[in-house]
Every structure is written in structure tokens, then in C-alpha cells.
Amino acid sequence: MPNGSLSLPARLYLLAWDTARQEATDAAGLDRLVRAGALTELVRRGLLTDEDGIATPVDLDALTGDAVLDGVLELVRESRPHRWRAWVTLRARVTLDAVREQLTAEGYLRAEKSRVLGVFPTVEYALERVADVRALQEEARRVLQGPVPVAEVSDRDAAVVALAAAAELRTLVPGKDLAGHRQRLEELTERSGAASPVLRRVFPEVLMAVSASGGG
Numbered sequence: 001m002p003n004g005s006l007s008l009p010a011r012l013y014l015l016a017w018d019t020a021r022q023e024a025t026d027a028a029g030l031d032r033l034v035r036a037g038a039l040t041e042l043v044r045r046g047l048l049t050d051e052d053g054i055a056t057p058v059d060l061d062a063l064t065g066d067a068v069l070d071g072v073l074e075l076v077r078e079s080r081p082h083r084w085r086a087w088v089t090l091r092a093r094v095t096l097d098a099v100r101e102q103l104t105a106e107g108y109l110r111a112e113k114s115r116v117l118g119v120f121p122t123v124e125y126a127l128e129r130v131a132d133v134r135a136l137q138e139e140a141r142r143v144l145q146g147p148v149p150v151a152e153v154s155d156r157d158a159a160v161v162a163l164a165a166a167a168e169l170r171t172l173v174p175g176k177d178l179a180g181h182r183q184r185l186e187e188l189t190e191r192s193g194a195a196s197p198v199l200r201r202v203f204p205e206v207l208m209a210v211s212a213s214g215g216g
Contacts, residue, residue: 008037035092088205158191
């Protein structure tokens with residue numbers, strides 16, 4: 001998939017961006033989807049593991065060098081044990097904000113500061129690298145819909161598309177069309193390798209988040 005240096009949470013955020021409307025879709029559940037991506041990435045990198053449904057750090061000192069991922073890793077380490085679904089929601093907005101800051105620093109987004117009612121400071125984001133994001137989304141659609149055999153999809157691409165499809169991102173596939181891809185989604189989930197058991201645990205929370213937001 002294009003822009004291979006992007007982490008899973010960064011990719012999921014960009015996949016959710018409606019390039020025509022210049023806004024992120026499914027905004028109410030996007031923080032939880034991005035957090036789910038960060039947890040999945042940490043599992044892929046061998047820094048979190050599943051112990052009877054509990055998200056458990058493997059190494060108490062190792063870091064990734066990615067500010068977003070390390071922020072989530074440190075939060076898990078410093079908190080009492082929780083199940084995966086709890087970590088999808090707990091302070092998820094912090095991870096979303098960190099992803100936005102990271103993508104702004106890398107030139108994907110532009111931050112525009114303003115004040116609500118002339119008093120309260122706020123930041124709005126605009127997409128800068130539109131062509132790159134459209135290419136990322138188009139490749140994600142090909143991974144979900146074919147014709148590329150699942151066996152030829154990387155475990156990372158399988159994980160990010162499985163999460164995005166589970167969240168029913170409108171930029172990836174309309175909700176009414178998702179039923180036709182369920183077998184493929186199941187195969188992609190299995191293809192995600194070490195992250196597969198975790199994906200199966202976090203899917204219900206991701207789906208719940210998007211249903212609450214009216215997405216799909």
C-alpha cells in the first residue's frame with residue numbers, strides 16, 4: 001500500500017478522510033478506530049500481547065520511536081490491566097490528537113487555528129496531500145474487493161483494511177455493500193497474523209463506536 005512508512009493509526013485516519021468534502025468521516029467514532037489501529041500496530045511489533053483477553057506489555061522499556069504508538073504503549077504500561085475493548089475507548093481522543101499532530105508535521109494535514117465565539121481556541125485541519133490520500137484509499141479498496149489474492153496481501157495491509165471495513169468507513173465501502181465483502185474481510189482478518197486475535201476482540205467496540213455516530 002502507498003506511503004508504507006505510515007503507522008496503522010495514521011493510515012486509518014487518512015482512510016477516513018473524505019477528499020471531496022475536505023473532512024474526516026465518521027468523526028464520532030474516529031478516535032476509537034484510530035486507537036484500535038494503534039493497539040493493533042503494537043501487537044504487530046511484538047510490544048503488546050494478549051493474555052486471557054488482557055492487553056499486556058511484553059517489554060517494560062522498549063519504545064517504537066513513533067510518538068503516537070509510544071504514547072499508547074506508555075499509557076498501557078502505567079495503568080492497571082484492561083481488556084482490549086476498554087483500551088479502544090479509554091482516553092482515545094488523546095491518540096487521535098497525537099495522530100493529527102504527527103500528520104501535520106509530516107505535511108499530510110494543515111492546522112488552522114481559530115477561536116470559537118472569539119474566545120475559546122480551537123484547531124481545524126485541512127488535507128494537504130490529497131493525491132497521496134486518494135491513492136491510499138484506492139489501494140485499500142483493491143485489498144478489500146480484490147482481485148489481489150489475500151495470500152499476496154501483507155499482514156499490515158490486511159490489518160488496516162480489516163479494521164477500516166469493520167468500522168464501515170464510507171470512504172472505503174458504503175455500509176450497504178459491506179455484506180458482499182464479509183468473506184473477504186474474514187480472510188483479511190486471518191491474514192493479519194499475530195494481530196488477528198486482537199482484531200477479533202476490538203471489532204465489536206469499533207462497530208459500536210461507528211453505530212453510535214450514525215456512520216456506515
